[in-house]
Amino acid sequence: MLDFRPSRSLWLCALLIPCVSLGQPPAAKVEPVVDDYYGTQVTDPYRWMESGKDPDWLPWLKAQGGHTQAVFAALPGRAALLADVAARSGELSSVGMAELAGGRVFHEIRAAGEQDTKLMLREADGRIRVLFDPGTMQGDGDQVLDRWMAAPDGRHVLVAVSKRGTEHSTLRVLDVDSGALLDVAIPHAMGLSWTGDSRGFSYLKFVGEPGTPSYFVNNEPRLHALGSPGDDVVLARRGEAGLQAVPEQFLLVVFEPSSDTALAIVRDGRSEAAVYRADADATMRGQPQWTLVAGFDDVVVDMGLAGDRLYLTSKKNASGGRILQTSASAPDLANARALPLPGEPVIESILSTGGGLLVRTIDGASSGLWRVREDGAAEQVALPFAGSVPWVHGTAASGDVLVAMTGWFTPNTVYRLDLDGGDAHDLALVPPPPFDTTGYEARRRVAIARDGVQVPYTLVMKKDATPDATTPVLLEAYGSYGYPASPRFNARMLAFLDRGGVYAVANVRGGGEFGRDWHYAGKAATKANTWRDAIDVAETLVADRIGSPATMTLLGTSAGGVMLGGAINERPDLFSGAIANVGFMNPIRYVSEQNYADIEEWGGPITDAQSFRTMYDLDPYQHIREGVDYPATLVVSGLNDPRAATFHSAKYAARLAAATASAEPVLLRIDFEAGHGMGSSRRQLDEVWTDIYAFALWQGGMREFQPGAATTVP
Missing domain, CATH: 2.40.10 (Thrombin, subunit H)
Structure with a gap:
């Protein structure tokens, strides 16, 4: 089989004048820290990156980011690719969430040509106006709209705004008729629900230090009453009034306008939750008496209230889920009424x-x-x-x-x-869309994994495409938290397809495409199935001559970083490129970051030798091997990332660059004004996805990134 990879650095150098002007970014300093996990010694050479306070941290990041920026700027056709991506993106108006309240339609829009999302209002008579533009707010950096919620009567809207990329929201209340913000500002909080009378809302207050593991600990559900001069009411307390939750769990209290019942929902990294009920009026006074409806062992993943009807989705002994109905005022899960769906589909x-x-x-x-x-x-x-x-x-x-x-x-x-x-x-x-999308198609196929399991995947390409072993392929997989990889529109991707690329997405185990069993088949101790499914889909594509190891790039985003790292650690020869996009790359160091509460997905927290071994075995950073010919790798991160802390990407890139024996680059792309992607401007998204597609085309062997071009390196 042809392997074009050794020539890529050569042809890039041949096109740069002079190539050496790019130089090389400085290697990261090595300060090994050795941890003892229940008798197992683990060395971490880049622990110093975790604090974010080391004097070498920002200079090293800036040098890495500058080098990566220079490499992409020198790629032939990258500028034209960006122009195409930006044109597709800029011509499109996109809608996010929408709600009906008080006869009005509230909706968030990123209008054509605009950088950020605004909250819009359509009145009952059809008139439309901008209701809230976070760009007009003053604050520490650009302010963006994280989320929002209209009151049932449609007279007020709860909006959460934050500094771009941080997701450290401050809650504000908007008067719909006047368009003015009320004198309400609750920092570091997440809105939950309005009360039935629209006079107040519940929210979750985070009391720890932002950016640290303490941020979410002892979070408090509170009630804010509009116009009230007093302190907000604490709606539920751990260990009181019949409710049990540990400090690290999220304790949510929600109301439903049609019901006299309030629900307390205890969540952590699991998809299931513990559910309690209390009288809504007593709860709003801060005097609830909680009754357990369902514990974690009942595997309740969703719930709904309507009057005295309480609906629950349980996945206990039912991979796809089953719907149960009981009384909201006097719940009895053991005798709940089952509401079956024909064919027993997977319930989302x-x-x-x-x-x-x-x-x-x-x-x-x-x-x-x-x-x-x-x-x-x-x-x-x-x-x-x-x-x-x-x-x-x-x-x-x-x-x-x-x-x-x-x-x-x-x-x-x-x-x-x-x-x-x-x-x-x-x-x-x-x-x-002001552009035609009829010239593209999606082809659904199935790969047979090494253990005989059928793993579906989708190929997205131009209709007239005839892919072969020279075609650049961008293969993406996720496979975590039971989230399905479903069809989704991405105008920017059309520029990649127009240049002869094929986008493939694999529905690997760990996702939710086929229910709880599919999720748990790629979770914690079974996590290797996730990256091995991706490997097996890649091998199927190669066998079908849709790309080859010389033209295939693997992409993993966020939790998909574990998939990405596991796959190239196990089969570095199968891919020409790898992209870890805001990836979760060093799971056993969850103790150093803010977003540690979902660690159960990975087999933690680490409390004994078994939980350590489970998490260690799936840790990509700890399994990088010296002297291996790793593929060219692009590592993408934002300095403000609250979900996968920047150190995950930085440590991974540093260790991979030091370990690889190939001549292929390891590039660390840092956006110093971005986070996990939420709150990024249109321009930021255009830039990062242009680099992702350019990298896949480059590592796919293309000399120039022109529409219709499929010229590969000879």
Whole structure:
């Protein structure tokens, strides 16, 4: 089999005048720290990067980032690729969440040509106006909209804003009629729900130091009453009034306008939660008496309230989930009524609506929607097209439901669902794309993993494409937390496809495409299945002559970093390139970062030899091997990342660069104004995805990145 990789650095040098002007970034200093984990000695040469306070930290990051920027600037066609990506992105208006409240449609829009998201309002008479523009706010750096929630009566909106990329939200309240912000500012908090009378809202207050492992510890659910001069009410306390939760767990209290019941939900890194109930009025006074509805052993993953009806989705002994109905005021899970769906599809979420329940399901990568009436009768709702349903929104009180849909070539579109007639009406919140997407297609296929399991994958390409062993392929996989890799529209990707690239996404184990069993088959002790499924899909593509080890780049984002690192540690010869995008690369060092609460997904916390071994075995950073010919690697991170701390990427890039025996580059791309991707401007997203696609085309063997070009390195 041909292997073009050794020539890539040579042809880049040949095109640069002079090549040596780029130089090389400084190697990271090595200060080994040795930890003893229950008798196992583990060496960490770059522990100094974790604090973010070492005097060499920022200079080293800036040198790495500057070098990477220079390399990409020198790639032939990168500027044209960026122009194409930016044009596709800039021409598109995109809609995010939307809500119906008080006869009004609230929706977030990133309008064509604009950098950031704004909150919009469509009145009942059709008039549209900008309701909230975070760009007009003063603060420490650019302020962006993290999330928002309209009050049931539509008169106020709770908005969460933060410095770009940090996600350290401050809650503000917007008066809808005047457009003015009230004198409310609650820092380091997350909004949960409005009360039924729209006069207050519950929120989760974070009391620890931002950016440290203490940030989420002892978080408090509180109630803020609009116009109240007093202190906010603490709605639930650990170990009191019948409620049990440890300091590291999230303790949420939510209300539903149609119900006299409040729910306390205890969450951690697991998909399941413990659920308690109390009288809503007593809870709002700070005097709840909590009754356990379901413990973690009941594997309840979702819930909905409608009057005295409490709906629960349980995955106990049911991989796809089953819906249970009990009394909200006097719950009895053991004798709950089961509400089966025909064919027993995998349940993603439930929503209480007027007259029953709306159930979102998934089958592989396609979404379904079901209406379950109060009598238990279930009927499938006809969707406008085959694709993904990212969310549904509505309340049991109003019966109004909004449904979002997207597909590989269809942007997110919001529909108003007629529950009685079953029709879905496009709200036309944004205009259709000003460019044609009919010239592309998605092909669904299946690979057979080494243990005989069928692993689906999708190929996205131009319709007239005839991929072969010289085609640049960008293979992506995720496989964590039970999240499915579903069809989603990405206008920027069209520029990659136009240049002869093929995008492939593998539905590896660890995701939620086929229920809880599929998730747990790639979780913690079974995590190796996730990266081995990706390897087996890659080998299937090679066998089918869709790309080759000389032209295939593997991409893992966020938790997908574990997949990425595991795959190239095990099969470095199978890929020409690897991209760790804001990756989680050093799991056993979760104790040094803010976002440690979800560590159960990886087999932690580390409390004994077994939990250590589970986490160590899946740690990409700790399994980098000296003297291995690793593929060219691009490591992407943001300095403000609150989800996968920057040290994950920095340590991984430093260790890989020091260990690899190949002549291929290890590039660390740092955006000093970004975080995990949330809150990034359009320009920031254009830039990072241009570099990702340019890297895949470069490592795919292309000399120039021109539309229609498929010229590979000879």
